[in-house]
Amino acid sequence: MSIKNFESTHTCGQHGANADNSRASRKFIASQIQIVLKARQDLRVVDIKNDMLSNFGIKINYSKAWYESMVHATNTGSRVVIDADDRRFRRLFISYNACIEGFIAGCRPLLFLDGTFIKDRYKSILLSATGYDGNQGIFPFAYYVCDQENEVNWKWFLQGLWTLLYDRKNPYQPSHRLVMISDADKGIRAAVEEFFPDAFHSRCALHLVENFKKKMKDFGHKANVATTLGELLQSVAYKFTISE
Known part of the structure:
Protein backbone atom coordinates (compact mmCIF):
# COMPACT_ATOMS: atom_id res chain seq x y z
CA MET A 1 0.00 0.00 0.00
CA SER A 2 1.36 3.45 -0.89
CA ILE A 3 0.21 7.07 -0.78
CA LYS A 4 -0.84 8.24 -4.23
CA ASN A 5 -2.50 11.61 -3.51
CA PHE A 6 -1.77 14.50 -1.12
CA GLU A 7 -4.79 16.31 0.30
CA SER A 8 -3.73 19.74 1.55
CA THR A 9 -7.17 20.72 2.92
CA HIS A 10 -7.82 19.25 6.39
CA THR A 11 -11.31 18.80 7.86
CA CYS A 12 -10.38 17.40 11.24
CA GLY A 13 -9.08 18.72 14.58
CA GLN A 14 -8.19 22.38 15.00
CA HIS A 15 -7.52 22.85 11.24
CA GLY A 16 -11.05 22.42 9.93
CA ALA A 17 -14.72 22.80 10.74
CA ASN A 18 -14.17 21.24 14.19
CA ALA A 19 -11.61 23.85 15.24
CA ASP A 20 -13.88 25.30 17.91
CA ASN A 21 -14.76 21.91 19.39
CA SER A 22 -12.02 21.07 21.87
CA ARG A 23 -10.70 17.52 22.10
CA ALA A 24 -9.30 18.35 25.55
CA SER A 25 -11.06 16.73 28.49
CA ARG A 26 -12.00 18.58 31.65
CA LYS A 27 -9.37 16.53 33.50
CA PHE A 28 -6.62 17.70 31.15
CA ILE A 29 -7.70 21.34 31.35
CA ALA A 30 -7.89 21.18 35.17
CA SER A 31 -4.39 19.73 35.39
CA GLN A 32 -2.98 22.55 33.24
CA ILE A 33 -4.56 25.42 35.15
CA GLN A 34 -4.10 24.08 38.69
CA ILE A 35 -0.62 25.57 39.20
CA VAL A 36 -1.71 28.87 37.65
CA LEU A 37 -4.75 29.09 39.95
CA LYS A 38 -2.55 28.72 43.02
CA ALA A 39 -0.54 31.76 41.97
CA ARG A 40 -3.40 33.78 40.46
CA GLN A 41 -6.51 33.65 42.64
CA ASP A 42 -8.23 36.21 40.40
CA LEU A 43 -7.88 34.12 37.23
CA ARG A 44 -10.87 34.70 34.95
CA VAL A 45 -12.55 32.30 32.55
CA VAL A 46 -11.32 34.31 29.57
CA ASP A 47 -7.76 34.06 30.94
CA ILE A 48 -8.04 30.28 31.09
CA LYS A 49 -9.34 30.16 27.53
CA ASN A 50 -6.54 32.40 26.27
CA ASP A 51 -3.85 30.43 28.13
CA MET A 52 -5.06 27.13 26.69
CA LEU A 53 -5.12 28.61 23.20
CA SER A 54 -1.64 30.18 23.38
CA ASN A 55 0.05 27.28 25.19
CA PHE A 56 -1.58 24.31 23.48
CA GLY A 57 -3.43 25.69 20.46
CA ILE A 58 -6.69 24.45 21.97
CA LYS A 59 -9.94 26.38 21.84
CA ILE A 60 -11.85 25.14 24.86
CA ASN A 61 -15.57 25.36 25.45
CA TYR A 62 -16.47 28.16 27.82
CA SER A 63 -18.27 25.79 30.20
CA LYS A 64 -15.09 23.79 30.81
CA ALA A 65 -13.38 26.82 32.33
CA TRP A 66 -16.50 28.20 33.95
CA TYR A 67 -17.18 26.28 37.17
CA GLU A 68 -14.62 27.47 39.69
CA SER A 69 -14.69 31.05 38.40
CA MET A 70 -18.47 31.14 38.74
CA VAL A 71 -18.36 29.76 42.28
CA HIS A 72 -16.11 32.64 43.36
CA ALA A 73 -17.98 35.21 41.26
CA THR A 74 -21.44 34.33 42.57
CA ASN A 75 -20.42 33.32 46.09
CA THR A 76 -17.41 35.41 47.03
CA ARG A 203 -23.09 8.55 67.93
CA CYS A 204 -25.83 8.75 65.30
CA ALA A 205 -28.86 7.01 66.82
CA LEU A 206 -29.87 5.34 63.54
CA HIS A 207 -26.40 3.86 63.01
CA LEU A 208 -26.26 2.83 66.67
CA VAL A 209 -29.61 1.02 66.46
CA GLU A 210 -28.68 -0.82 63.25
CA ASN A 211 -25.36 -1.93 64.72
CA PHE A 212 -27.13 -2.99 67.93
CA LYS A 213 -29.67 -5.11 66.03
CA LYS A 214 -26.87 -6.79 64.10
CA LYS A 215 -25.05 -7.59 67.33
CA MET A 216 -28.23 -9.08 68.82
CA LYS A 217 -28.52 -11.41 65.82
CA ASP A 218 -24.84 -12.32 66.17
CA PHE A 219 -25.54 -13.24 69.80
CA GLY A 220 -28.21 -15.68 68.65
CA HIS A 221 -31.42 -13.68 69.06
CA LYS A 222 -34.15 -14.16 66.47
CA ALA A 223 -34.73 -11.38 63.92
CA ASN A 224 -38.06 -10.27 65.48
CA VAL A 225 -36.47 -10.07 68.93
CA ALA A 226 -33.54 -8.04 67.61
CA THR A 227 -35.98 -5.70 65.86
CA THR A 228 -38.01 -5.18 69.03
CA LEU A 229 -34.90 -4.50 71.10
CA GLY A 230 -33.70 -2.05 68.42
CA GLU A 231 -37.00 -0.18 68.54
CA LEU A 232 -36.75 0.08 72.33
CA LEU A 233 -33.19 1.39 72.09
CA GLN A 234 -34.24 3.99 69.51
CA SER A 235 -37.11 5.09 71.76
CA VAL A 236 -34.70 5.47 74.69
CA ALA A 237 -32.28 7.52 72.58
CA TYR A 238 -34.94 10.17 72.00
CA LYS A 239 -35.93 10.58 75.67
CA PHE A 240 -34.75 13.63 77.56
CA THR A 241 -34.71 12.39 81.17
CA ILE A 242 -33.63 9.22 83.03
CA SER A 243 -37.17 8.60 84.31
CA GLU A 244 -38.59 8.69 80.80
Missing part, protein backbone atom coordinates in the same frame (compact mmCIF):
# COMPACT_ATOMS: atom_id res chain seq x y z
CA GLY A 77 -15.70 33.78 49.98
CA SER A 78 -16.53 30.23 48.91
CA ARG A 79 -13.84 27.61 49.40
CA VAL A 80 -12.97 25.28 46.52
CA VAL A 81 -9.88 23.09 46.87
CA ILE A 82 -8.90 20.65 44.13
CA ASP A 83 -6.12 18.21 44.97
CA ALA A 84 -4.37 16.41 42.11
CA ASP A 85 -1.36 14.11 41.94
CA ASP A 86 0.67 13.83 38.73
CA ARG A 87 -2.20 15.45 36.81
CA ARG A 88 -4.72 12.95 38.18
CA PHE A 89 -7.70 14.10 40.25
CA ARG A 90 -7.50 12.95 43.87
CA ARG A 91 -10.07 14.89 45.84
CA LEU A 92 -12.27 17.97 45.92
CA PHE A 93 -13.41 20.10 48.85
CA ILE A 94 -16.18 22.63 48.33
CA SER A 95 -18.28 24.87 50.52
CA TYR A 96 -20.28 27.82 49.23
CA ASN A 97 -19.98 31.09 51.11
CA ALA A 98 -23.76 31.25 51.52
CA CYS A 99 -23.59 27.90 53.33
CA ILE A 100 -20.64 28.98 55.47
CA GLU A 101 -22.28 32.20 56.60
CA GLY A 102 -25.69 30.57 56.93
CA PHE A 103 -24.37 27.86 59.21
CA ILE A 104 -22.43 30.27 61.42
CA ALA A 105 -25.26 32.81 61.68
CA GLY A 106 -28.38 30.65 61.73
CA CYS A 107 -27.72 27.01 62.59
CA ARG A 108 -27.30 25.17 65.84
CA PRO A 109 -23.72 24.18 66.77
CA LEU A 110 -24.37 20.72 65.37
CA LEU A 111 -22.71 18.96 62.43
CA PHE A 112 -23.62 15.56 61.01
CA LEU A 113 -20.70 13.77 59.35
CA ASP A 114 -21.40 10.97 56.89
CA GLY A 115 -20.19 9.33 53.70
CA THR A 116 -21.94 7.68 50.78
CA PHE A 117 -21.14 6.19 47.39
CA ILE A 118 -21.41 8.26 44.23
CA LYS A 119 -23.01 6.13 41.54
CA ASP A 120 -20.80 7.06 38.63
CA ARG A 121 -18.19 5.27 36.56
CA TYR A 122 -15.39 6.44 38.86
CA LYS A 123 -16.98 4.87 41.98
CA SER A 124 -16.16 7.93 44.08
CA ILE A 125 -17.09 8.64 47.68
CA LEU A 126 -18.96 11.74 48.87
CA LEU A 127 -18.26 12.90 52.41
CA SER A 128 -20.52 15.60 53.80
CA ALA A 129 -20.98 17.87 56.79
CA THR A 130 -24.60 18.87 57.32
CA GLY A 131 -26.10 21.31 59.79
CA TYR A 132 -29.54 21.67 61.37
CA ASP A 133 -31.32 25.01 61.12
CA GLY A 134 -33.92 26.70 63.32
CA ASN A 135 -36.79 25.36 61.20
CA GLN A 136 -35.75 21.74 61.86
CA GLY A 137 -34.39 21.61 58.34
CA ILE A 138 -31.25 19.97 56.97
CA PHE A 139 -28.66 22.62 56.08
CA PRO A 140 -25.77 21.70 53.73
CA PHE A 141 -22.41 22.98 54.92
CA ALA A 142 -19.55 21.33 53.01
CA TYR A 143 -18.82 18.45 50.62
CA TYR A 144 -15.80 16.37 49.83
CA VAL A 145 -15.28 14.01 46.88
CA CYS A 146 -12.55 11.36 47.15
CA ASP A 147 -11.66 7.81 46.19
CA GLN A 148 -12.41 6.05 49.47
CA GLU A 149 -13.64 6.61 53.02
CA ASN A 150 -10.59 6.34 55.25
CA GLU A 151 -8.73 8.20 57.99
CA VAL A 152 -6.57 10.22 55.58
CA ASN A 153 -9.56 11.59 53.68
CA TRP A 154 -11.60 12.27 56.82
CA LYS A 155 -8.69 14.25 58.25
CA TRP A 156 -8.32 16.23 55.01
CA PHE A 157 -12.04 16.97 55.08
CA LEU A 158 -12.20 17.98 58.75
CA GLN A 159 -9.12 20.14 58.37
CA GLY A 160 -11.10 21.99 55.70
CA LEU A 161 -14.08 22.32 58.05
CA TRP A 162 -11.83 23.71 60.78
CA THR A 163 -10.48 26.28 58.30
CA LEU A 164 -14.00 27.40 57.37
CA LEU A 165 -15.01 27.92 60.99
CA TYR A 166 -11.88 29.21 62.69
CA ASP A 167 -9.40 30.52 60.12
CA ARG A 168 -11.41 33.68 59.55
CA LYS A 169 -11.56 37.26 60.74
CA ASN A 170 -14.34 36.44 63.22
CA PRO A 171 -13.79 32.83 64.35
CA TYR A 172 -16.81 30.65 65.06
CA GLN A 173 -18.01 31.16 68.65
CA PRO A 174 -21.33 29.36 69.21
CA SER A 175 -23.30 29.84 72.40
CA HIS A 176 -23.01 26.12 73.14
CA ARG A 177 -20.24 23.60 72.62
CA LEU A 178 -20.07 22.22 69.08
CA VAL A 179 -21.52 18.72 68.67
CA MET A 180 -20.42 16.42 65.85
CA ILE A 181 -22.52 13.34 65.12
CA SER A 182 -21.36 10.33 63.10
CA ASP A 183 -21.43 6.55 62.87
CA ALA A 184 -18.19 6.59 64.92
CA ASP A 185 -16.08 5.16 62.10
CA LYS A 186 -12.48 4.97 63.31
CA GLY A 187 -11.35 7.41 60.58
CA ILE A 188 -13.91 9.97 61.71
CA ARG A 189 -12.99 9.49 65.37
CA ALA A 190 -9.31 10.14 64.68
CA ALA A 191 -10.10 13.22 62.56
CA VAL A 192 -12.43 14.73 65.14
CA GLU A 193 -9.90 14.14 67.93
CA GLU A 194 -7.20 15.91 65.93
CA PHE A 195 -9.05 18.92 64.55
CA PHE A 196 -12.03 19.35 66.93
CA PRO A 197 -10.73 18.10 70.29
CA ASP A 198 -13.10 20.37 72.25
CA ALA A 199 -16.26 19.24 70.44
CA PHE A 200 -18.68 16.61 71.68
CA HIS A 201 -18.49 13.59 69.35
CA SER A 202 -21.79 11.73 69.54
Whole structure:
Protein backbone atom coordinates (compact mmCIF):
# COMPACT_ATOMS: atom_id res chain seq x y z
CA MET A 1 0.00 0.00 0.00
CA SER A 2 1.36 3.45 -0.89
CA ILE A 3 0.21 7.07 -0.78
CA LYS A 4 -0.84 8.24 -4.23
CA ASN A 5 -2.50 11.61 -3.51
CA PHE A 6 -1.77 14.50 -1.12
CA GLU A 7 -4.79 16.31 0.30
CA SER A 8 -3.73 19.74 1.55
CA THR A 9 -7.17 20.72 2.92
CA HIS A 10 -7.82 19.25 6.39
CA THR A 11 -11.31 18.80 7.86
CA CYS A 12 -10.38 17.40 11.24
CA GLY A 13 -9.08 18.72 14.58
CA GLN A 14 -8.19 22.38 15.00
CA HIS A 15 -7.52 22.85 11.24
CA GLY A 16 -11.05 22.42 9.93
CA ALA A 17 -14.72 22.80 10.74
CA ASN A 18 -14.17 21.24 14.19
CA ALA A 19 -11.61 23.85 15.24
CA ASP A 20 -13.88 25.30 17.91
CA ASN A 21 -14.76 21.91 19.39
CA SER A 22 -12.02 21.07 21.87
CA ARG A 23 -10.70 17.52 22.10
CA ALA A 24 -9.30 18.35 25.55
CA SER A 25 -11.06 16.73 28.49
CA ARG A 26 -12.00 18.58 31.65
CA LYS A 27 -9.37 16.53 33.50
CA PHE A 28 -6.62 17.70 31.15
CA ILE A 29 -7.70 21.34 31.35
CA ALA A 30 -7.89 21.18 35.17
CA SER A 31 -4.39 19.73 35.39
CA GLN A 32 -2.98 22.55 33.24
CA ILE A 33 -4.56 25.42 35.15
CA GLN A 34 -4.10 24.08 38.69
CA ILE A 35 -0.62 25.57 39.20
CA VAL A 36 -1.71 28.87 37.65
CA LEU A 37 -4.75 29.09 39.95
CA LYS A 38 -2.55 28.72 43.02
CA ALA A 39 -0.54 31.76 41.97
CA ARG A 40 -3.40 33.78 40.46
CA GLN A 41 -6.51 33.65 42.64
CA ASP A 42 -8.23 36.21 40.40
CA LEU A 43 -7.88 34.12 37.23
CA ARG A 44 -10.87 34.70 34.95
CA VAL A 45 -12.55 32.30 32.55
CA VAL A 46 -11.32 34.31 29.57
CA ASP A 47 -7.76 34.06 30.94
CA ILE A 48 -8.04 30.28 31.09
CA LYS A 49 -9.34 30.16 27.53
CA ASN A 50 -6.54 32.40 26.27
CA ASP A 51 -3.85 30.43 28.13
CA MET A 52 -5.06 27.13 26.69
CA LEU A 53 -5.12 28.61 23.20
CA SER A 54 -1.64 30.18 23.38
CA ASN A 55 0.05 27.28 25.19
CA PHE A 56 -1.58 24.31 23.48
CA GLY A 57 -3.43 25.69 20.46
CA ILE A 58 -6.69 24.45 21.97
CA LYS A 59 -9.94 26.38 21.84
CA ILE A 60 -11.85 25.14 24.86
CA ASN A 61 -15.57 25.36 25.45
CA TYR A 62 -16.47 28.16 27.82
CA SER A 63 -18.27 25.79 30.20
CA LYS A 64 -15.09 23.79 30.81
CA ALA A 65 -13.38 26.82 32.33
CA TRP A 66 -16.50 28.20 33.95
CA TYR A 67 -17.18 26.28 37.17
CA GLU A 68 -14.62 27.47 39.69
CA SER A 69 -14.69 31.05 38.40
CA MET A 70 -18.47 31.14 38.74
CA VAL A 71 -18.36 29.76 42.28
CA HIS A 72 -16.11 32.64 43.36
CA ALA A 73 -17.98 35.21 41.26
CA THR A 74 -21.44 34.33 42.57
CA ASN A 75 -20.42 33.32 46.09
CA THR A 76 -17.41 35.41 47.03
CA GLY A 77 -15.70 33.78 49.98
CA SER A 78 -16.53 30.23 48.91
CA ARG A 79 -13.84 27.61 49.40
CA VAL A 80 -12.97 25.28 46.52
CA VAL A 81 -9.88 23.09 46.87
CA ILE A 82 -8.90 20.65 44.13
CA ASP A 83 -6.12 18.21 44.97
CA ALA A 84 -4.37 16.41 42.11
CA ASP A 85 -1.36 14.11 41.94
CA ASP A 86 0.67 13.83 38.73
CA ARG A 87 -2.20 15.45 36.81
CA ARG A 88 -4.72 12.95 38.18
CA PHE A 89 -7.70 14.10 40.25
CA ARG A 90 -7.50 12.95 43.87
CA ARG A 91 -10.07 14.89 45.84
CA LEU A 92 -12.27 17.97 45.92
CA PHE A 93 -13.41 20.10 48.85
CA ILE A 94 -16.18 22.63 48.33
CA SER A 95 -18.28 24.87 50.52
CA TYR A 96 -20.28 27.82 49.23
CA ASN A 97 -19.98 31.09 51.11
CA ALA A 98 -23.76 31.25 51.52
CA CYS A 99 -23.59 27.90 53.33
CA ILE A 100 -20.64 28.98 55.47
CA GLU A 101 -22.28 32.20 56.60
CA GLY A 102 -25.69 30.57 56.93
CA PHE A 103 -24.37 27.86 59.21
CA ILE A 104 -22.43 30.27 61.42
CA ALA A 105 -25.26 32.81 61.68
CA GLY A 106 -28.38 30.65 61.73
CA CYS A 107 -27.72 27.01 62.59
CA ARG A 108 -27.30 25.17 65.84
CA PRO A 109 -23.72 24.18 66.77
CA LEU A 110 -24.37 20.72 65.37
CA LEU A 111 -22.71 18.96 62.43
CA PHE A 112 -23.62 15.56 61.01
CA LEU A 113 -20.70 13.77 59.35
CA ASP A 114 -21.40 10.97 56.89
CA GLY A 115 -20.19 9.33 53.70
CA THR A 116 -21.94 7.68 50.78
CA PHE A 117 -21.14 6.19 47.39
CA ILE A 118 -21.41 8.26 44.23
CA LYS A 119 -23.01 6.13 41.54
CA ASP A 120 -20.80 7.06 38.63
CA ARG A 121 -18.19 5.27 36.56
CA TYR A 122 -15.39 6.44 38.86
CA LYS A 123 -16.98 4.87 41.98
CA SER A 124 -16.16 7.93 44.08
CA ILE A 125 -17.09 8.64 47.68
CA LEU A 126 -18.96 11.74 48.87
CA LEU A 127 -18.26 12.90 52.41
CA SER A 128 -20.52 15.60 53.80
CA ALA A 129 -20.98 17.87 56.79
CA THR A 130 -24.60 18.87 57.32
CA GLY A 131 -26.10 21.31 59.79
CA TYR A 132 -29.54 21.67 61.37
CA ASP A 133 -31.32 25.01 61.12
CA GLY A 134 -33.92 26.70 63.32
CA ASN A 135 -36.79 25.36 61.20
CA GLN A 136 -35.75 21.74 61.86
CA GLY A 137 -34.39 21.61 58.34
CA ILE A 138 -31.25 19.97 56.97
CA PHE A 139 -28.66 22.62 56.08
CA PRO A 140 -25.77 21.70 53.73
CA PHE A 141 -22.41 22.98 54.92
CA ALA A 142 -19.55 21.33 53.01
CA TYR A 143 -18.82 18.45 50.62
CA TYR A 144 -15.80 16.37 49.83
CA VAL A 145 -15.28 14.01 46.88
CA CYS A 146 -12.55 11.36 47.15
CA ASP A 147 -11.66 7.81 46.19
CA GLN A 148 -12.41 6.05 49.47
CA GLU A 149 -13.64 6.61 53.02
CA ASN A 150 -10.59 6.34 55.25
CA GLU A 151 -8.73 8.20 57.99
CA VAL A 152 -6.57 10.22 55.58
CA ASN A 153 -9.56 11.59 53.68
CA TRP A 154 -11.60 12.27 56.82
CA LYS A 155 -8.69 14.25 58.25
CA TRP A 156 -8.32 16.23 55.01
CA PHE A 157 -12.04 16.97 55.08
CA LEU A 158 -12.20 17.98 58.75
CA GLN A 159 -9.12 20.14 58.37
CA GLY A 160 -11.10 21.99 55.70
CA LEU A 161 -14.08 22.32 58.05
CA TRP A 162 -11.83 23.71 60.78
CA THR A 163 -10.48 26.28 58.30
CA LEU A 164 -14.00 27.40 57.37
CA LEU A 165 -15.01 27.92 60.99
CA TYR A 166 -11.88 29.21 62.69
CA ASP A 167 -9.40 30.52 60.12
CA ARG A 168 -11.41 33.68 59.55
CA LYS A 169 -11.56 37.26 60.74
CA ASN A 170 -14.34 36.44 63.22
CA PRO A 171 -13.79 32.83 64.35
CA TYR A 172 -16.81 30.65 65.06
CA GLN A 173 -18.01 31.16 68.65
CA PRO A 174 -21.33 29.36 69.21
CA SER A 175 -23.30 29.84 72.40
CA HIS A 176 -23.01 26.12 73.14
CA ARG A 177 -20.24 23.60 72.62
CA LEU A 178 -20.07 22.22 69.08
CA VAL A 179 -21.52 18.72 68.67
CA MET A 180 -20.42 16.42 65.85
CA ILE A 181 -22.52 13.34 65.12
CA SER A 182 -21.36 10.33 63.10
CA ASP A 183 -21.43 6.55 62.87
CA ALA A 184 -18.19 6.59 64.92
CA ASP A 185 -16.08 5.16 62.10
CA LYS A 186 -12.48 4.97 63.31
CA GLY A 187 -11.35 7.41 60.58
CA ILE A 188 -13.91 9.97 61.71
CA ARG A 189 -12.99 9.49 65.37
CA ALA A 190 -9.31 10.14 64.68
CA ALA A 191 -10.10 13.22 62.56
CA VAL A 192 -12.43 14.73 65.14
CA GLU A 193 -9.90 14.14 67.93
CA GLU A 194 -7.20 15.91 65.93
CA PHE A 195 -9.05 18.92 64.55
CA PHE A 196 -12.03 19.35 66.93
CA PRO A 197 -10.73 18.10 70.29
CA ASP A 198 -13.10 20.37 72.25
CA ALA A 199 -16.26 19.24 70.44
CA PHE A 200 -18.68 16.61 71.68
CA HIS A 201 -18.49 13.59 69.35
CA SER A 202 -21.79 11.73 69.54
CA ARG A 203 -23.09 8.55 67.93
CA CYS A 204 -25.83 8.75 65.30
CA ALA A 205 -28.86 7.01 66.82
CA LEU A 206 -29.87 5.34 63.54
CA HIS A 207 -26.40 3.86 63.01
CA LEU A 208 -26.26 2.83 66.67
CA VAL A 209 -29.61 1.02 66.46
CA GLU A 210 -28.68 -0.82 63.25
CA ASN A 211 -25.36 -1.93 64.72
CA PHE A 212 -27.13 -2.99 67.93
CA LYS A 213 -29.67 -5.11 66.03
CA LYS A 214 -26.87 -6.79 64.10
CA LYS A 215 -25.05 -7.59 67.33
CA MET A 216 -28.23 -9.08 68.82
CA LYS A 217 -28.52 -11.41 65.82
CA ASP A 218 -24.84 -12.32 66.17
CA PHE A 219 -25.54 -13.24 69.80
CA GLY A 220 -28.21 -15.68 68.65
CA HIS A 221 -31.42 -13.68 69.06
CA LYS A 222 -34.15 -14.16 66.47
CA ALA A 223 -34.73 -11.38 63.92
CA ASN A 224 -38.06 -10.27 65.48
CA VAL A 225 -36.47 -10.07 68.93
CA ALA A 226 -33.54 -8.04 67.61
CA THR A 227 -35.98 -5.70 65.86
CA THR A 228 -38.01 -5.18 69.03
CA LEU A 229 -34.90 -4.50 71.10
CA GLY A 230 -33.70 -2.05 68.42
CA GLU A 231 -37.00 -0.18 68.54
CA LEU A 232 -36.75 0.08 72.33
CA LEU A 233 -33.19 1.39 72.09
CA GLN A 234 -34.24 3.99 69.51
CA SER A 235 -37.11 5.09 71.76
CA VAL A 236 -34.70 5.47 74.69
CA ALA A 237 -32.28 7.52 72.58
CA TYR A 238 -34.94 10.17 72.00
CA LYS A 239 -35.93 10.58 75.67
CA PHE A 240 -34.75 13.63 77.56
CA THR A 241 -34.71 12.39 81.17
CA ILE A 242 -33.63 9.22 83.03
CA SER A 243 -37.17 8.60 84.31
CA GLU A 244 -38.59 8.69 80.80
